[in-house]
Amino acid sequence: MNFARRFKLNFLNNSIKHGNFNENCNKILAQVRKKTTQAAAGAASGDDNGKKANADEERTTHFGFQKVKESEKDKKVHKVFEDVASSYDLMNDAMSVGVHRLWKDIFMDRLWPTHGVRLLDMAGGTGDIAFRYMRQLAAQKNNLKRHSHVTISDINQHMLDVGKERARLQGLTEEELPFLTINWQQADAEQLPFEDNSFTAYTIAFGIRNCTHIDRVLREAYRVLKPGGRFMCLEFSHLTNSTLQWIYDKYSFQVIPPMGQILAGQWQPYQYLVESIRQFPRQEDFKKMIEDAGFELVYYENLTFGVVAIHSGFKL
Numbered sequence: 001m002n003f004a005r006r007f008k009l010n011f012l013n014n015s016i017k018h019g020n021f022n023e024n025c026n027k028i029l030a031q032v033r034k035k036t037t038q039a040a041a042g043a044a045s046g047d048d049n050g051k052k053a054n055a056d057e058e059r060t061t062h063f064g065f066q067k068v069k070e071s072e073k074d075k076k077v078h079k080v081f082e083d084v085a086s087s088y089d090l091m092n093d094a095m096s097v098g099v100h101r102l103w104k105d106i107f108m109d110r111l112w113p114t115h116g117v118r119l120l121d122m123a124g125g126t127g128d129i130a131f132r133y134m135r136q137l138a139a140q141k142n143n144l145k146r147h148s149h150v151t152i153s154d155i156n157q158h159m160l161d162v163g164k165e166r167a168r169l170q171g172l173t174e175e176e177l178p179f180l181t182i183n184w185q186q187a188d189a190e191q192l193p194f195e196d197n198s199f200t201a202y203t204i205a206f207g208i209r210n211c212t213h214i215d216r217v218l219r220e221a222y223r224v225l226k227p228g229g230r231f232m233c234l235e236f237s238h239l240t241n242s243t244l245q246w247i248y249d250k251y252s253f254q255v256i257p258p259m260g261q262i263l264a265g266q267w268q269p270y271q272y273l274v275e276s277i278r279q280f281p282r283q284e285d286f287k288k289m290i291e292d293a294g295f296e297l298v299y300y301e302n303l304t305f306g307v308v309a310i311h312s313g314f315k316l
């Protein structure tokens, strides 16, 4: 069988297996309707069924467009990033046509770290954010000889291993950057193994969307930051223009999974990627969640019409 035919068959199989965009939208609508009916039934009758329905809801969450048990989501997300670790950087460039680099540059510009900062880069993956932080410090004078620190932390050791090797190849190590201590540490953003008030900045880029309990991640970020510390999140978000959203949806659902299949031999992780983006809270809702965790002076900035957004807040 030639490549084109094999790819077409694969494409069709995956479309059937994972459903097309319209079917997925219908599934979501059906879920929302079901949820609303259950809540209304429970509220109207005050009976146990409504409470039971709500209890069931609490134990489930979304994994892309699928509804899964909370405990299953962690495993599935772990598998996604285990599968993509080696092709992660190549795919990032291909899917965003390199624009993710600009978003990350802008993100680091907004943080503008100076010597003396203690940064926790959570869900740090293969190190893109931490590398920008290191380069920015290396480019600054350090007359006061202040010491800085970065912890790059991720739940997935495979991603960290790829990151460590990239850091070595790019000369971003403690030997090359004597003003800095670097700690690569596996950890769950929902349950951090760090002491209260131990960092001056916390970044999370394209990571929080994958966590099961966003509120727990935010509470943990607040706990480990020192008073005056800054929380910053870079995440896929929602477009402000409906025509652009339509084009973006077409691109996401019809181009990205097939591209994953061709370049990385993987369809499912990229199907998950585009679905999980649609499930993430809208800019204003996420801002409210950050405020609810205790952060102040919270604001957000859309990049590329809202394809991604930067949220920022301070622990005061």
Ligand SMILES: C[S@@+](CC[C@H](N)C(=O)[O-])C[C@H]1O[C@@H](n2cnc3c(N)ncnc32)[C@H](O)[C@@H]1O
Pocket (backbone or CB within 6 Å): 077, 081, 122, 123, 124, 125, 126, 127, 128, 129, 153, 154, 155, 156, 159, 187, 188, 189, 190, 204, 205, 206, 207, 208, 210, 211, 212
């Ligand atoms: C899309 S990658 C982003 C990596 C990197 N920040 C970047 O911008 O290139 C998402 C990362 O989140 C990590 N992750 C998912 N759930 C996590 C959790 N609960 N705690 C910590 N990291 C998590 C994944 O392992 C993965 O490395």
